[in-house]
Amino acid sequence: MVLSEQPATLRDVAAAARVHPATASRALNPGTRLLVSEETARRVIEAAERLGYRPNPVARSLRTRRSHTVGVLIPDLNNPLFPPIVRGLEDRLAEHGYVALIGNTDGDLNRERMVFDQMRARHVDGFVLATATLHSPILAEAAEAELPVVLMNRTAQGYPFSAVAVDNEQGERAAVAHLAALGHTRIGHIAAPQDISTGTARLRGFLDSMRAHGLAAGEDQIVYASALSIEEGLRCGRELLTANRELTAVAVANDMLAVGCYGALDDLGLRCPEDVSVVGFNDMPFVDRLRPPLSTVRFPHYQLGAEAATLLLERIENAASPVKILYLAPELVARGSTMPPASAAARELPAQDDGRDPAQASVPTAVPLRRGAAHRGR
Amino acid sequence: MVLSEQPATLRDVAAAARVHPATASRALNPGTRLLVSEETARRVIEAAERLGYRPNPVARSLRTRRSHTVGVLIPDLNNPLFPPIVRGLEDRLAEHGYVALIGNTDGDLNRERMVFDQMRARHVDGFVLATATLHSPILAEAAEAELPVVLMNRTAQGYPFSAVAVDNEQGERAAVAHLAALGHTRIGHIAAPQDISTGTARLRGFLDSMRAHGLAAGEDQIVYASALSIEEGLRCGRELLTANRELTAVAVANDMLAVGCYGALDDLGLRCPEDVSVVGFNDMPFVDRLRPPLSTVRFPHYQLGAEAATLLLERIENAASPVKILYLAPELVARGSTMPPASAAARELPAQDDGRDPAQASVPTAVPLRRGAAHRGR
DNA sequence: GGTGCGGCGGCAATCGTTTTCCGCCTCCCT
DNA sequence: AGGGAGGCGGAAAACGATTGCCGCCGCACC
Numbered sequence: 175m176v177l178s179e180q181p182a183t184l185r186d187v188a189a190a191a192r193v194h195p196a197t198a199s200r201a202l203n204p205g206t207r208l209l210v211s212e213e214t215a216r217r218v219i220e221a222a223e224r225l226g227y228r229p230n231p232v233a234r235s236l237r238t239r240r241s242h243t244v245g246v247l248i249p250d251l252n253n254p255l256f257p258p259i260v261r262g263l264e265d266r267l268a269e270h271g272y273v274a275l276i277g278n279t280d281g282d283l284n285r286e287r288m289v290f291d292q293m294r295a296r297h298v299d300g301f302v303l304a305t306a307t308l309h310s311p312i313l314a315e316a317a318e319a320e321l322p323v324v325l326m327n328r329t330a331q332g333y334p335f336s337a338v339a340v341d342n343e344q345g346e347r348a349a350v351a352h353l354a355a356l357g358h359t360r361i362g363h364i365a366a367p368q369d370i371s372t373g374t375a376r377l378r379g380f381l382d383s384m385r386a387h388g389l390a391a392g393e394d395q396i397v398y399a400s401a402l403s404i405e406e407g408l409r410c411g412r413e414l415l416t417a418n419r420e421l422t423a424v425a426v427a428n429d430m431l432a433v434g435c436y437g438a439l440d441d442l443g444l445r446c447p448e449d450v451s452v453v454g455f456n457d458m459p460f461v462d463r464l465r466p467p468l469s470t471v472r473f474p475h476y477q478l479g480a481e482a483a484t485l486l487l488e489r490i491e492n493a494a495s496p497v498k499i500l501y502l503a504p505e506l507v508a509r510g511s512t513m514p515p516a517s518a519a520a521r522e523l524p525a526q527d528d529g530r531d532p533a534q535a536s537v538p539t540a541v542p543l544r545r546g547a548a549h550r551g552r
Numbered sequence: 553m554v555l556s557e558q559p560a561t562l563r564d565v566a567a568a569a570r571v572h573p574a575t576a577s578r579a580l581n582p583g584t585r586l587l588v589s590e591e592t593a594r595r596v597i598e599a600a601e602r603l604g605y606r607p608n609p610v611a612r613s614l615r616t617r618r619s620h621t622v623g624v625l626i627p628d629l630n631n632p633l634f635p636p637i638v639r640g641l642e643d644r645l646a647e648h649g650y651v652a653l654i655g656n657t658d659g660d661l662n663r664e665r666m667v668f669d670q671m672r673a674r675h676v677d678g679f680v681l682a683t684a685t686l687h688s689p690i691l692a693e694a695a696e697a698e699l700p701v702v703l704m705n706r707t708a709q710g711y712p713f714s715a716v717a718v719d720n721e722q723g724e725r726a727a728v729a730h731l732a733a734l735g736h737t738r739i740g741h742i743a744a745p746q747d748i749s750t751g752t753a754r755l756r757g758f759l760d761s762m763r764a765h766g767l768a769a770g771e772d773q774i775v776y777a778s779a780l781s782i783e784e785g786l787r788c789g790r791e792l793l794t795a796n797r798e799l800t801a802v803a804v805a806n807d808m809l810a811v812g813c814y815g816a817l818d819d820l821g822l823r824c825p826e827d828v829s830v831v832g833f834n835d836m837p838f839v840d841r842l843r844p845p846l847s848t849v850r851f852p853h854y855q856l857g858a859e860a861a862t863l864l865l866e867r868i869e870n871a872a873s874p875v876k877i878l879y880l881a882p883e884l885v886a887r888g889s890t891m892p893p894a895s896a897a898a899r900e901l902p903a904q905d906d907g908r909d910p911a912q913a914s915v916p917t918a919v920p921l922r923r924g925a926a927h928r929g930r
Numbered sequence: 931g932g933t934g935c936g937g938c939g940g941c942a943a944t945c946g947t948t949t950t951c952c953g954c955c956t957c958c959c960t
Numbered sequence: 961a962g963g964g965a966g967g968c969g970g971a972a973a974a975c976g977a978t979t980g981c982c983g984c985c986g987c988a989c990c
Binding site: 183200206233237 | 945946947948949
């Protein structure tokens, strides 16, 4: 590579290799390389190398109508759940020469429309939407325009979009099963917003599992969050636990809400897990650093993003490729925020799927009491 | 706006308004509008409106060599410190019609080079680098190529780049002053990597302030982290506190490290804040949710990003604009992780800037002991 | 009434690629 | 030896905007 004022263009390469620019183009593109003789290709490639030629992606995009850019709409990048997902997405895209344009929407429809339009104007080749709600107008618009779209994490009915999501029903059932196995019978639920697929699926999982365990699940045991924020978790936690003092456990549909719920417990003078067990959903980063470490439902974040990227690339490369819906299996991870209810007799705890006794992972200052009780019971 | 198969081009608009495409272009661009008659401009604009004309940014970029895109290099997007900063950046950029291309580097030079080259190939108009280290080869390269660059959060000596950063020395001095005011005399420091400006500045602030308070600050009181991760914080915390059992407080140069340090305290059977006070740096999201809530040094995250964007836009719009270095003032926020050392006689605590007694904010299960002890001491 | 000037807007080149359409040359087959 | 086929590569037209240059027209001044 030689240093020059202006970066080398295809014409320069062609001139250096004594061929026509068209030939140089063919020689340089793997797809059309077989159209030129091996000798010519070699000469062109060598010249390109020597001049440090970098194809101008703008010019290429103009001609091919491909920007090798995809738009990614994230409801809230401040939620630490998303960065690892985005990482998986970006890495997979990068393997194929694509880059991601990240847009925050804050769950605000106007904002969502703005960034969506902005990205369309920039001719992104497709979209990964982590913002789907029941009433997203942009889904209909994207379907209408036949844009390649993949829904990520949240799904939506009635659109011809590929999607990758978590089996939320199963995940929430596992959360309830965990609490039930510990001996809890009066379990509350803080539900995520019901215009989001994760909200309804997890609520369904909760109700299903409660019924399957023969436990009552009345309307007074459920509080509906209107957003996925710590503040909203605080509000819901307060409401649920003041209205329903007998609850010994809360299955929270989202870790951000669960973090808020911790705050509510503090406010009400309740201890976690001694007075109330809490289980979240998502296993977002840092919840294992809380006191007590949060029991929650885990799914592979990075993979979710990577799979979404793969699905989108399939649709971009071949518009006729089939629509796929991919579900990732969730897994309960028991930590310190769940333990048997204070009223329950001490007894053998069931083995946990990550091999850790939940009591061992809980607050040092709190665990010895419980562990002692368990030992006495033997 | 009328719906059509192909999106309207400038030619379509021109045809609809019965003018030449060149005239339409002039009429549509605010900068050149005064070159056409008011009547013509009106007609063109009206036609554009009617056809739902959206200028093709790719074609425009090809001609103007401006992509209205800037590259942003982030050392670790999983660090929750960065999302709010990026938000500020993106919002400010959006106001001026620019979008950000976000790139993670993981503190890996190879990765950094890859995304940097990738972004240059895409003809970004400038860079915001939050990844500067003493030895970043790309800084020299960017300077050589006279790219518009703004350094964010981290600075570097000897480059003609604008920068926006925190006054890290002052911040760390405030952290030490806080601990000293509580009565601590044996204070350790977990230093951030010394090839990063924040690492050296905070260490300098620590040493300065220790000296100013007449406190010893020997080499055995300092451990150097080799990365800004929780794991590294864990390692450093263990090392510092096992080597130096008399420490009653640790000033940690970074919140991620501080979170790891919490883990080290647990491992060693030490309680925070009763046995060891901890103060971090950055006030990244969620540290107020830890138990105990982390005392730390705050700076305005969103603003940092927004100012970086402004600085970069200045440089882009006018390459001759002066280089500016902007420092944001930090502010100590005292939470539950700091209290007077156990050995100190109980006494009036200085008023905290957030109005909360640090003891009140700490772990409910732990605080009563300490609070009781304090009461007994009166 | 002629000349000059200024405002408006058309013409065409240009940005750097890709791709379609051909023409040429070679080689092989009959 | 002639003709056809096929491989190779050149010419030129896109893609959709911006912009330097220039011409036209009208008005004003001498």
